[in-house]
Amino acid sequence: MRKFYVRTYGCQMNVYDSHLITQLLIDKGYEQAESELDADVVILNTCAVRRKAEVKAVDHARFLRHKGKFVVFVGCVARERGEQLLRDGSADAVLAHRAYSKIPDIIEKSQSVVDISLNGKLLEFTDVVFRRVKTGFSEFVTIMEGCDNFCSYCIVPFTRGREVSRPAEDIVKEIHHLEKQGVIEVTLLGQNVNSYFDGRMDFAELLDYVASNSSVYRIRYTTLNPRDVSIKMLRVVASHLPRLTDWLHLPLQSGSTKVLRDMRRGYTKEEFIEMVQNVRRILPEAVITTDIMVGFPTETEEDFLDTLDVVRKVEFDHAFTFIYSPRPKTRAAMWPDLPYEVKSARLRKLIDEVDRIARQKRERMVGRVFEVLVERPSDKDPSLPMARTRGYLPVVLDRWIPIGEIVKVKITEIKGLTPLGRVIK
Numbered sequence: 001m002r003k004f005y006v007r008t009y010g011c012q013m014n015v016y017d018s019h020l021i022t023q024l025l026i027d028k029g030y031e032q033a034e035s036e037l038d039a040d041v042v043i044l045n046t047c048a049v050r051r052k053a054e055v056k057a058v059d060h061a062r063f064l065r066h067k068g069k070f071v072v073f074v075g076c077v078a079r080e081r082g083e084q085l086l087r088d089g090s091a092d093a094v095l096a097h098r099a100y101s102k103i104p105d106i107i108e109k110s111q112s113v114v115d116i117s118l119n120g121k122l123l124e125f126t127d128v129v130f131r132r133v134k135t136g137f138s139e140f141v142t143i144m145e146g147c148d149n150f151c152s153y154c155i156v157p158f159t160r161g162r163e164v165s166r167p168a169e170d171i172v173k174e175i176h177h178l179e180k181q182g183v184i185e186v187t188l189l190g191q192n193v194n195s196y197f198d199g200r201m202d203f204a205e206l207l208d209y210v211a212s213n214s215s216v217y218r219i220r221y222t223t224l225n226p227r228d229v230s231i232k233m234l235r236v237v238a239s240h241l242p243r244l245t246d247w248l249h250l251p252l253q254s255g256s257t258k259v260l261r262d263m264r265r266g267y268t269k270e271e272f273i274e275m276v277q278n279v280r281r282i283l284p285e286a287v288i289t290t291d292i293m294v295g296f297p298t299e300t301e302e303d304f305l306d307t308l309d310v311v312r313k314v315e316f317d318h319a320f321t322f323i324y325s326p327r328p329k330t331r332a333a334m335w336p337d338l339p340y341e342v343k344s345a346r347l348r349k350l351i352d353e354v355d356r357i358a359r360q361k362r363e364r365m366v367g368r369v370f371e372v373l374v375e376r377p378s379d380k381d382p383s384l385p386m387a388r389t390r391g392y393l394p395v396v397l398d399r400w401i402p403i404g405e406i407v408k409v410k411i412t413e414i415k416g417l418t419p420l421g422r423v424i425k
């Protein structure tokens, strides 16, 4: 068993973990397969945030085992289902986040083991982070893991465990290691980056420290918890523009104060709007994106209208929208679920409103000049590149520019929701 393949579901933190697992296996002499079917071992890094994601991963694991692959099941579903995955034939080994260092050994011995305890060390606390080989010009760097908030709908605190922050020195050391390989953009990751505290520095101080002690072209950070956005942090961002990005991902979840209370989010509708006003005052060019959920058990039609109201007042540049999905162990799972038709009708209305506003905002970009970083070939026409503004908005360029280059563009029109840009420099 020498050839492995890592398949990743879920959030960026899983993407980061998958990079580290890949490095761990390469260090031990394993070879990365071109595809799953070409591999002997498949590491499935899974997500449990919604039921659909979970079911997809389990079904895929069974398919792979049926094809004779040795399936190492890791990530949030591993932590949630544990031994059951071995019993029902979905995995050969099951490991949660703090047991990843064991992966090479388990493959070596074809061991059928389960370790979902939270006793071990996270990979980002080991030397593998300083050996990692870049996968592109833009890389993720996890700064904190876990969550202490226990929002009533969310499984993450149960799967990722309590919050732990990495020492600031290690974070900068990892960024230096990536810079030496030509990485020009880093995204600092955590379930709640603004809860960062390594015993000395808080998140605002970490941002200042990273920006002052690195030379990467751009530094992003996600996800921010709306409750903990401080004026201090916004001022640090303002003082390091444009290297520190003024793209803020601020998950609203709901616009109703009652639902927010039932969700245990720790802010009201008014407080969210006020926080956004602070952002706009200190960072007038800020791009604000969000996550919104519809169909939480206690959400009435009136509560949903409050969500639409916040969407209109805040004018998000983009929103990821979800239908509430009951999750094991969570408090909200004990409440009756709303009918699917109610939830999906609200989702449709929400998406229409979010898109209408996002389009209006994009229209205001026409005629303006933006510096953009070329990310990849565009989906619709791969002969033209897709680039990102400092605020992480995608722009399709009018001619080919190599990936990883930085150019200035003038926005000429908005097609669908995507700005088109003429390269001017």
Ligand code: SAH
Pocket: 049, 050, 153, 154, 155, 156, 191, 192, 223, 224, 225, 251, 253, 291, 292, 293, 322, 323, 324, 325, 326, 327
């Ligand atoms: N830490 C982040 C969110 C991480 S989960 C925060 O506090 O905002 C990513 C997104 O998944 C959440 O923002 C939420 O919108 C969605 N989500 C989480 N649990 C969910 C559930 N049970 N059903 C549907 N969507 C959910």
Ligand code: SF4
Pocket: 147, 148, 149, 150, 151, 154, 155, 156, 157, 191, 192, 225
């Ligand atoms: Fe989940 Fe809430 Fe923690 Fe975000 S803050 S990961 S939604 S419990």
Ligand code: F3S
Pocket: 009, 010, 011, 012, 013, 014, 046, 047, 048, 049, 075, 076, 155, 156, 159, 160
């Ligand atoms: Fe999913 Fe776990 Fe991330 S549940 S969203 S992979 S923290």
